[in-house]
Amino acid sequence: MSSLKHDFFDANTGIIDRRMFTDEAIYQEELKKIFGRAWNFVCHQSQIPEPGDYFMNWIGEDEVIVVRDREGKVNVLLNSCPPRGNTVCRAELGNTRSFFCSYHGWNFDLNGSLIGMPGEDVFYRSGIDKKEWGLTPVAKVDDYKGFVFATLDPDAPPLDEYLGWVGRLGIDFMATQGEVEFLDGVQKNRIQCNWKIAVDNLYDWYHVKVSHGSAMKLGVLSDESMSPMEQMVMLGEYGHGIGGPGISEERYQESEERIRTGEGGKIWYDRDVVKRMRPGVAEQLGPVGKRSFGHPNIFPNLWVALTHQVCLRIPRGPYETELWWFAYRLKDAPEEENLFYQNSQNHLFGPAGLLEQDDGENWSHSTRGATGTLAKTRPLNLSMGLGADKMSQDPSGQVGVETVVNEHGQRWHYQSWQEWMNSESWQELMTNHSMPPGEIV
Amino acid sequence: MSSLKHDFFDANTGIIDRRMFTDEAIYQEELKKIFGRAWNFVCHQSQIPEPGDYFMNWIGEDEVIVVRDREGKVNVLLNSCPPRGNTVCRAELGNTRSFFCSYHGWNFDLNGSLIGMPGEDVFYRSGIDKKEWGLTPVAKVDDYKGFVFATLDPDAPPLDEYLGWVGRLGIDFMATQGEVEFLDGVQKNRIQCNWKIAVDNLYDWYHVKVSHGSAMKLGVLSDESMSPMEQMVMLGEYGHGIGGPGISEERYQESEERIRTGEGGKIWYDRDVVKRMRPGVAEQLGPVGKRSFGHPNIFPNLWVALTHQVCLRIPRGPYETELWWFAYRLKDAPEEENLFYQNSQNHLFGPAGLLEQDDGENWSHSTRGATGTLAKTRPLNLSMGLGADKMSQDPSGQVGVETVVNEHGQRWHYQSWQEWMNSESWQELMTNHSMPPGEIV
Amino acid sequence: MSSLKHDFFDANTGIIDRRMFTDEAIYQEELKKIFGRAWNFVCHQSQIPEPGDYFMNWIGEDEVIVVRDREGKVNVLLNSCPPRGNTVCRAELGNTRSFFCSYHGWNFDLNGSLIGMPGEDVFYRSGIDKKEWGLTPVAKVDDYKGFVFATLDPDAPPLDEYLGWVGRLGIDFMATQGEVEFLDGVQKNRIQCNWKIAVDNLYDWYHVKVSHGSAMKLGVLSDESMSPMEQMVMLGEYGHGIGGPGISEERYQESEERIRTGEGGKIWYDRDVVKRMRPGVAEQLGPVGKRSFGHPNIFPNLWVALTHQVCLRIPRGPYETELWWFAYRLKDAPEEENLFYQNSQNHLFGPAGLLEQDDGENWSHSTRGATGTLAKTRPLNLSMGLGADKMSQDPSGQVGVETVVNEHGQRWHYQSWQEWMNSESWQELMTNHSMPPGEIV
Amino acid sequence: MSGVEQLSVQERMLLKHEVEEFLFMEAELLDSRCFDDWLSVLTEDIHYWMPIRRTTTAREVEREFTKPGGMAFFDDDLDYLKMRVDRLRVGRAWAEDPPSRTRRLITNIRVTDIKGEEVAVGCNFKLYRTRLNSEEDSWIGRREDTLRRVDGHFKLARRHIFLEQTVILSQNMSSLF
Amino acid sequence: MSGVEQLSVQERMLLKHEVEEFLFMEAELLDSRCFDDWLSVLTEDIHYWMPIRRTTTAREVEREFTKPGGMAFFDDDLDYLKMRVDRLRVGRAWAEDPPSRTRRLITNIRVTDIKGEEVAVGCNFKLYRTRLNSEEDSWIGRREDTLRRVDGHFKLARRHIFLEQTVILSQNMSSLF
Amino acid sequence: MSGVEQLSVQERMLLKHEVEEFLFMEAELLDSRCFDDWLSVLTEDIHYWMPIRRTTTAREVEREFTKPGGMAFFDDDLDYLKMRVDRLRVGRAWAEDPPSRTRRLITNIRVTDIKGEEVAVGCNFKLYRTRLNSEEDSWIGRREDTLRRVDGHFKLARRHIFLEQTVILSQNMSSLF
């Protein structure tokens, strides 16, 4: 039975069979079933404001051109030219009038349509249907509040439905802060780890004190902000999730009170509460969401960080992942606020980041270790908090669990991954996938 | 049915399934069914004039020693020593009295026979049949007008029959010019492309203006010579072909006339016609062949270029091809003529060549692009001129089509490749292979 | 039938199918069936004298920590941490109080037991059985005269039984010389060869004069010692063997006589006979063993060299082997004796060794050559001395053959390898494996 | 480069030698892990910067680097550099425990300008880093350094690092350039 | 090397410095893609040559390189070098669009001879080239340059390049050495 | 380094130049396979040593190298170095037949001490070796050389080689550093 096909994760015990990280066949299947089906983040509207502006990205191992056409529409096109499959664009970004292939000179419009072929009539005498031989567009493109996503699967549900309230909330954390403007410059580097381990880690508030012990001792970030006792988890359909710091309504009101009485800043999250007190924001985030300061992951691989950054984890084979750090500023925010964030953006994450430089070897060794003849048979334990928490459904419909450091997010990530891998189509996935537990068993 | 086993190329539409470029299993099969069966060019007689002279080459991924023995015979021997399979020769070329293995000192004569073993009688007491343990010779070696070929398959037809009139004509283009003497020095470099894409490209007169646009703008080569409207294609059994510039009998006679009246040189091909007016040459090339100035490919991978050069495309895995550029001079040609060609030989092709340096990335990206999950499912369009041309059988028996830039050669290359791959033996191939279309549909 | 599963070696002809060197599936099977079952040498007691001293080694592709605990017991632990499989130790050697994982800070005692987890009670609220989640110990650890071995297979026979008299004799060659003290510093380098070819070579006294011809001509070692006519072979159950110089009882007594009369040193082996004349030594080595000065191999991959060194050949894929050269001194030997050996240790073997630097390319080319389409089908000839020798069973029970240079040891190595590969378990191997021939056919 | 051209060739040679002595000493401090000593040859106001590089078409090649004040891999003042050094002391700086082994090949040293006490120096570099079982990383590029004479000795007042790579091929950049 | 030995060590030092200034400036022109400026430091009669290297036995090692006037990877006069530069301007020089990122590490500079206005200089080099998503090529070898003084400034009159590689491991050599 | 500091900057510059001339000449002798000439620039009492390096924790980093007198990759006196050279002549030195092609990039040359006729010199190196069809090896590290003036010319009296690698990634080290 296909539903038994992949059985690497046991939701009842939180035990993982680590072969999921190193098997080449599994990886090939992931490219089809995960990246080939999901809505993948490709860029933010503000990165390509003008007609002809383009930004290159990857959907699994397919390279795509994300380009704004003359009508202002964003198109996502496969970077592959019909005659021999040559790439028609080799820059990472730029502005162009059309895409001219360096092999035979076929020329494509900003929407991918074939607008020129050298000697079309003289050489292609039996004619060729130009409409049929443009650059292949992805199945669907849509954006949520400026964040552009694309999917290769025509059967994928609409983006809004795909994101669900958790995915949307993850983006709202950013979008409700004001007009988001992505900065020029994406930090890219490669880590010899499986992409799922990189994603797993964004939910991992247990590793911070140890993996990033040096940064904490230096006070790069405040102790409390880096490993707070109060945690909150929200899980969404199809694998989205938010995990990390989160506080009770009571604490939230205390914070508001501090801020009103000019004592804001006493606790690290006051800085965020201030913003959420701006008109309409708390309402948009909702009574549960507003109290979370955690890490959203838009399944499969978009991490929304607290530093006005998002990080894509692009698979490059079972043993390698490319990290892309995007940063943004708030157009209308006071300059010092943006400078405060840019400071973090240039010093915490990325290959030279005071935090992230210490992650790489742990991830690569966790992946590499999975190749040993004995090692690959040893179970991995992700049982932290398993069955220990109840999720409270808020009247608003938002469901969150207020708890301590845990591995709910990671388990949800792997469980969802397994459901995607065990479904042969979107239809099957829609019917088979688990709903986020109202109560985590 | 084996004939359906491989179905990557559709002759009716000219559409290719690009997985043929990246699949490792396909590649392993090619090594057996294509390179393991074909007559492969190994070197020219003039490269190893003296007894003991040797030149190393590859047949697929088997390294062979091409060596002239004391009787003046050229032997082609597998570079693999019986006790442990060590290589007995590690130089690219040289002169030797015998091949002495660096592992245990077995010594082999220039014809591969085992002539010495340290302590043969003392240690090999049960005896060993020296005749049985020499270096493995290839199945057959033969040459056509000095061009030496070898095949690993004893069932291969004789070289002459294998080449057929098209393969022979390709070599005659060179041989009829005078005594060919290969120059010392082969330019070797690696391109991350599939070998078939490199072969495909030699027929490709469509890419020249674009891929080599810079060279043309500089007038490295004359516009007319690089992308002439008048083209001629000749296709031969088993996959050989000649494609490129070719002119009508009328133009040919105009050229002869110009030359007679001392106005030769007006048009680029006058330079070649002059040579073909030498006694006997036109007759040897035939009424059709003499009017072609195109690119022959001796299937699978020997390109005969117009610059007094031949280029081997040696497979190094699905994703890599090694290019070997051999150059020759005409022993009796005026020095300035040879200098003219050497100039091209050192400046047009090879990794630093003003033309070829621009090919590599197109080929490697066309190959690499075939790995994307979506990209690999997209068809490639090789339909240029499909069904638009008629082939005229000349009374002489030569069949050529006079036309414009087209993809007849490439389609023939892929169609033949598929027939080789779908045949389990030479016998099957001989019965199954298509005859070159008297009329291309 | 599983017993037919692998048929790469023909004991009747000494012919090998070289695909055993390059097939990835074979290699993966070797990791399980050979390295996953055998007793593997991990280090010598003297390398980790103090509690907390550790030395890292590999069992196939599993990295293990070899560490002495507070009770003085040596533990061999898998370097893989339960939560994500991260490595808990990244140094090659050192001394520590515990193993602290850099990912989440789990802390393990010197016997592998989990002694600390950050926030165990607060975060792991459903509790976790610490006893179940320590570092995985190997199945068995034992030592023979200070040489520590470990096996991953609980069904493996006791070390003594596994070694048998030949394996034990190989170690006795070292142990009977006095108290062995391993030196600080292991020479490690990688050769692009299959590990079996490296092992095969240690029995190979045929290659010396040729592969190491330069060293011999320089007199780095005496001609006689490097390729003596008198050879002796002893073969042990499960693939152990000793091959190389060995002399008759008569010669042995002549040597003793020379030494007694102060004329010792005339012949190279007098140096060893001297030591064997020390009280009890000859008795321990036995009437046959004492007359051998050959190369023992403890199956699968531990070579005991004559230079007070042992060499591990660690597999790194079918095409790569890592060589680890360990050296020792005799605690109570005169300083000049130890200096004499250290001189050899620093100049004969290892990547810069005057002998070994010439081996690498022969081994890598013998492996690489096995990939050619034709080459891989060519048989390798290991028939030297096949059926030409009789083994004489000594009253003591020791069985040795006195002969000349031969390939008995190599054939035994490959035959045993095949028996291991054709057995699905230790039980099957114990019942199926051949006994060393009382008479080699 | 007026500043430089006013010098005689002998003066330039001498200056070049002094610069070289400083740069080689400074590189050796890093290679031999004397990080505190390294901090001591920096000026208080040092700017240590490595922009992000991107592949662009020939036509838009001026967009190759991110701009000062924008996103970067390094954009440090002395405090940040101190943090990078201090973290090695406080422990749990896993990227450097076990310590990396590095070697800096500094070549093509050229004095490009002189202003008062400051000398602008360009050089090419290959920073080689190997860890554990000889895992290897190489970072290659150009540096624009400014050396300032402080009581007779050079100190490093500015270091702008221009890597050739776009995607960083290593799992971190825990080394200093 | 008589030419050199007639000089005092001080003179050699000064000459070495001048040579170095020239070679580093020239390398920087190429690395920073100032190709026209680079052409301007060549003499009219420059010979720019890279022979083909082959693996031979120790016994026949004199056959290692192809001979002058024979087959070569580069055998250029000024016109050919101009073409290599001009092609970048005229467009459709795909090997260099997007432009490669190169870095020349020039080391072991030694003055080997002096004849009138000409100085023969040997050096070792590593030419690093990366393109697109950090695809990497490295070409390593030795150069024999001849510098000629033309109105007080050096110009490059001869460049013979001896790569260590036999098979060129890259898909092209669109860079200048 | 008192020895050095007693020198004026001019004196240091001159000395550095002499050292450089020697080291580049010596490297070229090896790269151009003039091994006998190379032996002739060594002193009778030369010590040529390369210890073994190991990965250790930051805490135990002092255990990184094996000690003098212990296990090593090279621990040669002149006789052993002669053997390494002579073997190439006598034949059957397969690691070098076909001969390797090597290139030594010597950088960061710094004079660290002066004692009488002896000059202690540190440098960084990349030794590149390619064989057959461009198989490649690179050894990178630091050298501590001692040069001794013998009748007015430098000779190499000591060479201690500190590679950055722990596991040697090549199938042999048949080259000299």
Ligand code: FES
């Ligand atoms: S592949 Fe793009 S035009 Fe031919």
Ligand code: FES
């Ligand atoms: S492998 Fe050639 S002689 Fe042994």
Ligand code: FES
């Ligand atoms: S993996 Fe070791 S503590 Fe988490």
Ligand SMILES: [Fe+3]
């Ligand atoms: Fe982290």
Ligand SMILES: [Fe+3]
């Ligand atoms: Fe082309």
Ligand SMILES: [Fe+3]
């Ligand atoms: Fe050997």
